[in-house]
Every structure is written in structure tokens, then in C-alpha cells.
Amino acid sequence: MPELPEVETVRRMLAEAVPGRRVARANVSGKRLRTSSLVRLPTQLRARTFAMPRRIGKFLLLDLDGGFTLLSHLGMSGRWLFWPPGRKPDAALEHVHLKIAFADGAALWFQDVRRFGMLRVLPTAKLARDASLRLLGPDPLAEPRDGDALRAAARGSRTSIKVWLLDQRRIAGLGNIYASEVLFRAGVDPRRRAGALDAEAWRRVAREVPAVLEESIARMGTTFSSYRTLWNEPGQYGEQLLVYDRGGEPCRSCGTPVRRIVQAGRSTYFCPTCQRARPRRSSPRPRLSNR
Ligand SMILES: [Zn+2]
Known part of the structure; x- marks a missing residue:
């Protein structure tokens, strides 16, 4: 299951790929992901322009213009795939649930074999109160604690x-x-x-x-x-x-x-040796005889 470093790696790559790109059209597979229905995505994404992606914990926040955000979680097996203009997406790929075609010819797809992922568009202003993010603790990189x-x-x-x-x-x-x-x-x-x-x-x-x-x-x-x-x-x-x-x-x-x-x-x-609880010097454990 992807953890923070994998999601941050994807975010950094998306940050080089999607900002400023405008959605020409979006298609969905018709299947449900575990935590979201995708039926409204094509309408919600049409003509939107991507901004700089953000991350909180394992969630990707793909901000769009007009005050909306595409909230994404990779779940167990979710993957974002990107093709720059002039490169043809791999049409043989299976389990692709969202296909975004950008106006400049680039493409961004979301593939998820096990369908535990999440893709939802919601108003950016409502993110903090959304059930999926509301209870999250601090991000250990954005808000490190001593x-x-x-x-x-x-x-x-x-x-x-x-x-x-x-x-x-x-x-x-x-x-x-x-x-x-x-x-x-x-x-x-x-x-x-x-x-x-x-x-x-x-x-x-x-x-x-x-x-x-x-x-x-x-x-x-x-x-x-x-x-x-x-x-x-x-x-x-x-x-x-x-x-x-x-x-x-x-x-x-x-x-x-x-x-x-x-x-x-x-x-x-x-490691049972390196991670042993440090013994207290003042009260050594008494050695008990079996007899
Ligand atoms: Zn060891």
C-alpha cells in the first residue's frame, strides 16, 4: 500500500506535469472505486485547468481553477500515469478508471486494479471539513513535531x-x-x-x-x-x-x-536485540532459578 513517500513522489512528478494544463475531456470506466462514484467526474473536470498539486498524508489534492479540487487517494493499487503531448497513451492498459485528455494533447490516467482508491471533485473551501481529511493528524513533513x-x-x-x-x-x-x-x-x-x-x-x-x-x-x-x-x-x-x-x-x-x-x-x-527496552540500571531483573 502506498505510504507518504510514494504519494509524495507521485505529487512531485504531477507538479512537473499538470499545472497550467486545461482539460479538454475526461472519460470514466463506469466502475465504482471503493470510496467514490466517478459518474460526475467528466462534467466536473471539463475545461478545468490544473494548478500545483498538494499532499496531506496519503491524500493528493489536485487543485483546479474555479475553486475546485480533485481529491485523490491511491488506496492499495492506484497509479497516476502521464503522457506529454505527442506521446500516445498505452491503449492496452486495463483497469483505467479515469482518462483525462488535455487541450494540448497530453494525457493523465488513473489506473486502479483493486479499486480501493479515491477520485472526487469538491469545492476547495470544503476540503478541511471533508470526512476523509477532517480527522487526519499533522503531516510529518509539513508539520514535523518534536x-x-x-x-x-x-x-x-x-x-x-x-x-x-x-x-x-x-x-x-x-x-x-x-x-x-x-x-x-x-x-x-x-x-x-x-x-x-x-x-x-x-x-x-x-x-x-x-x-x-x-x-x-x-x-x-x-x-x-x-x-x-x-x-x-x-x-x-x-x-x-x-x-x-x-x-x-x-x-x-x-x-x-x-x-x-x-x-x-x-x-x-x-530486531529483538537492537530494539530491546533499555534495562534500568538501578533495579536489575532478579535471576530466578527454576528449582
Ligand atoms: Zn540488531
């Missing part, structure tokens, strides 16, 4: 730090891959309660969240299943992953086999 702020947000939480990081109401855009990577780099056991993490651990988590995301964006994200960039290229961050999807393989830091566990129905990968 350890104290994250710790305050998690006060009293009994959920595990891994599951807490995935909660889009807390941090918008962090998903399963990067939550595992952040906690490994911060040296924090993913099973620890978010509300019980000390200030030092939160400081490390707060530092690693934007660091991991920025490094992944620099490599155009991680490729998994169907994710591709706008130019149909795979992302390259997968080679950099330290623990994610490496169950049983040696930790790149200490050699201990990476463990895979399931938390809230999702796989978590961690």
Missing part, C-alpha cells in the same frame, strides 16, 4: 507504539513499512505501550520519522506490488529497508535474526 509533542499526544495511550504510529489521526501518512523502519532506527521495541515511552525514546522516534520519509522520497519510494512512479518506474528505497519484510534474515546492525510479529492484523518487523 519528541515532547509526540509524547504529549500519546499520553495515556495503552496501544503499542507501532500501532499508534499507524493511526492516521495521530500522524498522517505513516504506514506499515515506515513504522517498522522508524522504530528500528530509533531502537524502540514496537510492542511497548505508546503512553509509557520515555522522553528520550520519543525524541529518537520524532527524529527518525521525517528522516526515514525523506530518505525514501529521495529514492522515489519503496516498490511493492503495483506501485510505480508517474513514469512507470519502480521506487528504489526497497534496497535500503533495514527490517521491513526481512523476517528471519540477520539484523544489518547486530546479526540477530529479524523477528516478524503481527500487531492489529499487520506485520511488524524488528
Whole structure:
């Protein structure tokens, strides 16, 4: 599932492709995406000109002239594809649910095999109150928070730090891959309660969240299943992953086999040595004899 770095990669490429381009016509597949019907899109998009795309968490906000925004989510398998003027779109592509033909001959398509994505046009002024965006937490790149702020947000939480990081109401855009990577780099056991993490651990988590995301964006994200960039290229961050999807393989830091566990129905990968809760020197755990 695309996470913030993949969506930001797509946004940056759209930013080079669509601003200033005017829609000549739009066609839809007639199928429904899970979170939106597409029947009104051709009328809503006709003659609109795209502005600079924005992103909040995993949502793409494709602003149009006239005070409208095309709100888009890639879901599990959504992909935006672009062809400049003079290049013919690949007519053999299947599962294309929106085809935009620009007045200058360029084309922008949305393909989504599993149809968990979202495409909706709504007034830009109503975005902040829209049900899909209203509950989102701060974007970790646009509004980075320090350890104290994250710790305050998690006060009293009994959920595990891994599951807490995935909660889009807390941090918008962090998903399963990067939550595992952040906690490994911060040296924090993913099973620890978010509300019980000390200030030092939160400081490390707060530092690693934007660091991991920025490094992944620099490599155009991680490729998994169907994710591709706008130019149909795979992302390259997968080679950099330290623990994610490496169950049983040696930790790149200490050699201990990476463990895979399931938390809230999702796989978590961690190193039981590097991410061990730091023992308290003042009260060493008593060694109990079995006899
Ligand atoms: Zn290790």
C-alpha cells in the first residue's frame, strides 16, 4: 500500500506535469472505486485547468481553477500515469478508471486494479471539513513535531507504539513499512505501550520519522506490488529497508535474526536485540532459578 513517500513522489512528478494544463475531456470506466462514484467526474473536470498539486498524508489534492479540487487517494493499487503531448497513451492498459485528455494533447490516467482508491471533485473551501481529511493528524513533513509533542499526544495511550504510529489521526501518512523502519532506527521495541515511552525514546522516534520519509522520497519510494512512479518506474528505497519484510534474515546492525510479529492484523518487523527496552540500571531483573 502506498505510504507518504510514494504519494509524495507521485505529487512531485504531477507538479512537473499538470499545472497550467486545461482539460479538454475526461472519460470514466463506469466502475465504482471503493470510496467514490466517478459518474460526475467528466462534467466536473471539463475545461478545468490544473494548478500545483498538494499532499496531506496519503491524500493528493489536485487543485483546479474555479475553486475546485480533485481529491485523490491511491488506496492499495492506484497509479497516476502521464503522457506529454505527442506521446500516445498505452491503449492496452486495463483497469483505467479515469482518462483525462488535455487541450494540448497530453494525457493523465488513473489506473486502479483493486479499486480501493479515491477520485472526487469538491469545492476547495470544503476540503478541511471533508470526512476523509477532517480527522487526519499533522503531516510529518509539513508539520514535523518534536519528541515532547509526540509524547504529549500519546499520553495515556495503552496501544503499542507501532500501532499508534499507524493511526492516521495521530500522524498522517505513516504506514506499515515506515513504522517498522522508524522504530528500528530509533531502537524502540514496537510492542511497548505508546503512553509509557520515555522522553528520550520519543525524541529518537520524532527524529527518525521525517528522516526515514525523506530518505525514501529521495529514492522515489519503496516498490511493492503495483506501485510505480508517474513514469512507470519502480521506487528504489526497497534496497535500503533495514527490517521491513526481512523476517528471519540477520539484523544489518547486530546479526540477530529479524523477528516478524503481527500487531492489529499487520506485520511488524524488528530486531529483538537492537530494539530491546533499555534495562534500568538501578533495579536489575532478579535471576530466578527454576528449582
Ligand atoms: Zn540488531
